Amino acid sequence: MAQDEKQPVIVLQNVDKHFGSFQALKNINLVVNKGERLVVCGPSGSGKSTMIRCINRLEEHDGGKIIVNGHELTGNTKDIDAVRREVGMVFQSFNLFPHLTVVKNLMLAPRLVRNTSKAEAHDIAMALLERVKIPEQANKYPVQLSGGQQQRVAIARALCMNPEIMLFDEPTSALDPEMISEVLDVMVDLAKEGMTMICVTHEMGFARSVADKIVFMDAGEIVETGPPATFFDNPKSERTKKFLSQIIQH
Amino acid sequence: MSFDFSLVIDSIPKMLMGLGLTLQLMALSAVLGTVLAVVLLLMRISRRWYLVWPSVTYIYIFRGTPILVQIFIIYYGLPQFEAVRDSIFWPILREPFGCAVLALSLNTGAYVSEILRGGILGVDKGLGEAAAALGLSVRQRFIHITTPIAIRLATPAYSNDIVSLMKSTALASTITLLDMMGIARTIVAETFAPYEVFLSLAVIYMVMTFFIQKAFGRFERHMSRYLKREN
Ligand SMILES: Nc1ncnc2c1ncn2[C@@H]1O[C@H](COP(=O)(O)OP(=O)(O)O)[C@@H](O)[C@H]1O
Ligand SMILES: [Mg+2]
Numbered sequence: 398m399a400q401d402e403k404q405p406v407i408v409l410q411n412v413d414k415h416f417g418s419f420q421a422l423k424n425i426n427l428v429v430n431k432g433e434r435l436v437v438c439g440p441s442g443s444g445k446s447t448m449i450r451c452i453n454r455l456e457e458h459d460g461g462k463i464i465v466n467g468h469e470l471t472g473n474t475k476d477i478d479a480v481r482r483e484v485g486m487v488f489q490s491f492n493l494f495p496h497l498t499v500v501k502n503l504m505l506a507p508r509l510v511r512n513t514s515k516a517e518a519h520d521i522a523m524a525l526l527e528r529v530k531i532p533e534q535a536n537k538y539p540v541q542l543s544g545g546q547q548q549r550v551a552i553a554r555a556l557c558m559n560p561e562i563m564l565f566d567e568p569t570s571a572l573d574p575e576m577i578s579e580v581l582d583v584m585v586d587l588a589k590e591g592m593t594m595i596c597v598t599h600e601m602g603f604a605r606s607v608a609d610k611i612v613f614m615d616a617g618e619i620v621e622t623g624p625p626a627t628f629f630d631n632p633k634s635e636r637t638k639k640f641l642s643q644i645i646q647h
Numbered sequence: 648m649s650f651d652f653s654l655v656i657d658s659i660p661k662m663l664m665g666l667g668l669t670l671q672l673m674a675l676s677a678v679l680g681t682v683l684a685v686v687l688l689l690m691r692i693s694r695r696w697y698l699v700w701p702s703v704t705y706i707y708i709f710r711g712t713p714i715l716v717q718i719f720i721i722y723y724g725l726p727q728f729e730a731v732r733d734s735i736f737w738p739i740l741r742e743p744f745g746c747a748v749l750a751l752s753l754n755t756g757a758y759v760s761e762i763l764r765g766g767i768l769g770v771d772k773g774l775g776e777a778a779a780a781l782g783l784s785v786r787q788r789f790i791h792i793t794t795p796i797a798i799r800l801a802t803p804a805y806s807n808d809i810v811s812l813m814k815s816t817a818l819a820s821t822i823t824l825l826d827m828m829g830i831a832r833t834i835v836a837e838t839f840a841p842y843e844v845f846l847s848l849a850v851i852y853m854v855m856t857f858f859i860q861k862a863f864g865r866f867e868r869h870m871s872r873y874l875k876r877e878n
Pocket of ligand 2: 446567
């Protein structure tokens with residue numbers, strides 16, 4: 398959805414990140430506007446996870462500036478808390494709380510972080526389970542669900558906090574092939590509703606149809622950025638071409 | 648050598664008169680030791696050196712020395728200090744029962760603290776990250792995510808430690824307490840029949856171990872109910 402007035406909600410300026418002496422992010426510059434859908438791809442170890450984990454401060458950057466929804470991420474816990482309330486995240490490994498039923502997984506954060514009443518948290522949770530099409534699983538434990546169902550619960554859990562931005566870190570990489578589409582469908586619906594999204598994914602069909610912009614990373618750098626048509630059909634850099642040829646082969 | 652069954656029949660009820668004391672030693676030390684273990688654990692994971700360091704030293708000392716030596720130091724050693732005799736703890740430390748409970752609790756605290764820490768380290772890091780991403784504070788994550796899962800992971804080792812504690816209560820007989828072991832030693836001194844008496848005692852301890860393990864097995868199944876795939 399092209400908007401007349403672009404409103405940047407995620408800004409990364411010259412961001413660096415080291416693990417010990419190893420530099421995982423090198424001078425990253427990125428702007429995501431409200432309602433924009435960004436797909437990040439690149440080879441394993443290129444820093445994709447590290448980059449999006451810096452956006453909600455699961456990792457701490459050590460150079461440059463990150464501003465999310467108007468909050469600059471420094472050591473200040475108030476800003477970190479604010480960003481985490483406004484940004485939802487979905488992980489490759491689902492990370493559902495195994496000791497809580499599905500509906501309680503969804504109710505936990507609204508209850509603790511937003512002081513929502515039990516009844517209201519339950520209503521919100523059930524409405525979101527409807528939306529990801531698994532209300533009948535509400536009282537099961539995560540282990541009793543298939544991978545695709547677990548990942549849909551994880552998306553619903555993030556949505557319970559009513560985030561303005563969603564981060565996805567390879568949400569379908571741990572799934573059996575037949576379950577990938579049920580998760581992508583939920584993500585497509587979210588995109589249609591205008592959610593600002595950053596998705597790390599190698600699902601190129603999804604990237605082509607949903608993304609406004611594709612970012613290709615390699616060795617801690619952003620190598621190339623562009624709209625899907627240009628990116629897939631006319632990649633500029635050799636590294637992008639090589640990566641695309643490998644992806645498309647299988 | 649002959650085995651005198653009538654002696655077994657006679658001595659078992661006598662030794663069971665000490666069962667109450669054995670259970671008291673065990674239950675009190677288990678509760679106090681576990682409370683101490685939680686305190687030591689919180690110090691250990693606080694990341695503040697002035698809390699971590701005492702906790703690590705304490706655990707090192709109590710795990711590195713025999714519990715019998717600890718009992719003797721407390722029972723025979725402490726009363727030599729006037730400060731101890733003048734302190735409010737003297738009514739407890741004057742009694743062998745108080746000394747035994749103190750030694751067993753201090754010891755259990757050190758071991759259980761490490762067991763609980765193992766449980767915490769076993770919790771998948773991704774769960775804490777997911778909770779952090781949802782906006783839960785460090786404390787909320789610890790209470791609502793880490794603790795319930797760590798308790799499940801630590802239960803088997805904890806149960807073993809409580810069995811150890813139960814068996815260690817027998818050491819209380821060395822400082823004049825008449826627990827089951829103390830009574831057994833008295834009977835042996837009168838009858839000169841160590842074989843029958845101690846073998847009967849061993850059976851009693853074994854039955855107790857059986858029930859403790861059963862109880863913890865139940866608790867563990869309850870804590871693991873969410874891991875069953877089918878409903
Ligand atoms: N916690 C960490 N400690 C040390 N090195 C790390 C850590 N996390 C990631 N790295 C390293 O940083 C690089 C980028 O990792 P990551 O962002 O996970 O890559 P991607 O998600 O693109 O596969 C890799 O070389 C990885 O080994
Ligand atoms: Mg990754």
